[in-house]
Amino acid sequence: MPKATLTTKKAVDDLPHPEKGQVPYWDDSGLTGFGVVVGTREKTYVIERRIHGKSRRITLGRVGTITLQKARKDAEQLVGEIAGGTDPVQRRRDQTAGGMTLRQAWELHQQAMKRKGNSQATFDDYQSKIDCHLSDWLDRPLVSITRAAARERHTKIGENSGTYMANGTMRVLRAIWRRARREHPELPEPPTVNVDFYAEKNRTTVITDWPAWWAGIQQIENPVRRDFYIWLAFTGCRAGETMRMEWDNVDLDARVVRYPITKTEALELPLSDFLVELLRKRNACPQTIELFGADCKWVFPSLLAKSGHLEEEKLIRSEPKLFKQRWSPHVLRHSWITAADQKVKISDAHQRALTNHKPKRTKNNDAHAGYIHPDLNDLRNSQQTMTDYLLAQINASRPAKSGKMNNVVAFERRNAAK
Structure with missing residues (x-):
């Protein structure tokens, strides 16, 4: 040298x-x-x-x-x-890692999420949990967040916001910490190792009495929210993605709705006859036009939300009393998927495409399913089959005639009168 x-x-x-x-x-x-x-x-x-x-x-x-x-x-x-x-090298590493705050670690993790192609909905979900439950830790060094603090915070969230939210928030903290630890191996393992996660049972609830559910829906006075729940029931779509639907992404002539931002990837959803008619009446609803104007960009607008669109997905005030069975928007998604699989026998590939689930991989991680790309017209046929099944269930006392039922006709007349 x-x-x-x-x-x-x-x-x-x-x-x-x-x-x-x-x-x-x-x-x-x-x-x-x-x-x-x-x-x-x-x-x-x-x-x-x-x-x-x-x-x-x-x-x-x-x-x-x-x-x-x-x-x-x-x-x-x-x-x-x-x-x-x-060892000056190790000392420098320790100083850098010791000074990294949760905010800095979150920024690092966001970069990793972008590279992996995570959706904006996933970003928003992480940010929401951080803002609601970890905001006071953002400017603290990671090393100051102890195992005891993580356990106590998990318990507090569980008591105030529910066990699922508590578990989800700790998973967010764990993911952020693990990414930071890859950058700084000298960081200790995530403090979530001291968290006793609440048991999470598979949500097995589905709608069992469709006529009763439909009767309850008809009594919801707000036409925007009434149509919102009907849309969820007949598509199995996620509530969060549906609340952000814009008319610019609705093409009734092509009979599709395009979801540019979803939990997984962009979705082009084919529409059945009933769904096309539902959106036509939603767009022409006089009450909605009077409140929001004819040029409102949101399919499901809201006067209360800063965003301008629905943000509260759950039933409000006394509405739960309208129903014999307790349910949530996610129960409607479960119900759609369960019926598609168990009753209508729609293929797994079509179920996943219509509900925007990722293709299923086998136990040996075979990527074969990722090479199946259903045709849009074939998907529309499956969507129509599901719609026909649900309409038949809603009017179970009478057979279907031309894809419409007495109760559904009553609903359409009611909407047209608004």
Whole structure:
């Protein structure tokens, strides 16, 4: 390796740049391990020593950014630390990791999520949990968030916001921490190791009495929310994605709705006859036009939400009393998927495409299902079959005639009168 007397600025400036790669020049004036690494454009001061049996090269700074005198002084200080048994490299890592806040770790994790192609809905879900339950920790160093603190916070969230929210928030914290730990291996394992997660049972509730459910829906006075629940029941779509539906993404002539932002990926949803008619009447609803204007961009608008669209998906006030069976918007999704699988016998590929679930992989992680791309017209046929089944269930006392039922006709007349 080339050597040079690195005691003057001129000596450093005179070191030639190679045509490619890097060339280290080591000082021969007595400061062992001190050198300048010369690249094609830049020069960098370094100190290289063996620490605990391993060769370590520590960057001191770029030539021109720090002076030669400062670089030599810093090198001498590091040599002293090494002689005293300290590993300066590890110390720097510890200082960096120890100072990383939860906010910085979250920013790092967001970059990873973007590279993996996570949807905006997933980002929003993470951000919501952080804002609601971890905001007071954002500017705290990660190392200050103890195992006991994580356990106590999990319990508090469970008591105030429910067990599913508590578990979900701790999973968010764990994911962020694990990404930070890949950057800084010296970080301890996530404090969530001390969290006793609440048991989460599979949600087996589905609508069992469709005529009763339909009768209850007809008594909801707000036509926007009434149509919102009917849409969920007849599509199996996620509530959050549906609340953000815009008319610009509705093409009634092509009989499709395009969801640009979903939990998984963009969705082009084919529509049955009933769904097309539902949207036509929703768009022409006089009450909605009077309140929101004819140019309102939201399919399901709201006067109460800052966003301008529905944000509260659950039944409100006394509405639950209208129904014999307790249910939620997600129960409607479960009901649609269960009926599609158990009653209508729609293929798994079509079920997943229509409800925007990722293709199913086998136990040996066979990616075969990922190569199945159902045709839009075939999907529309499956959608129509599901609609016909649900309409038949709603009017179970009478057989279907031309795809419409007495109760459904009453609903359409009621909407048209608004």
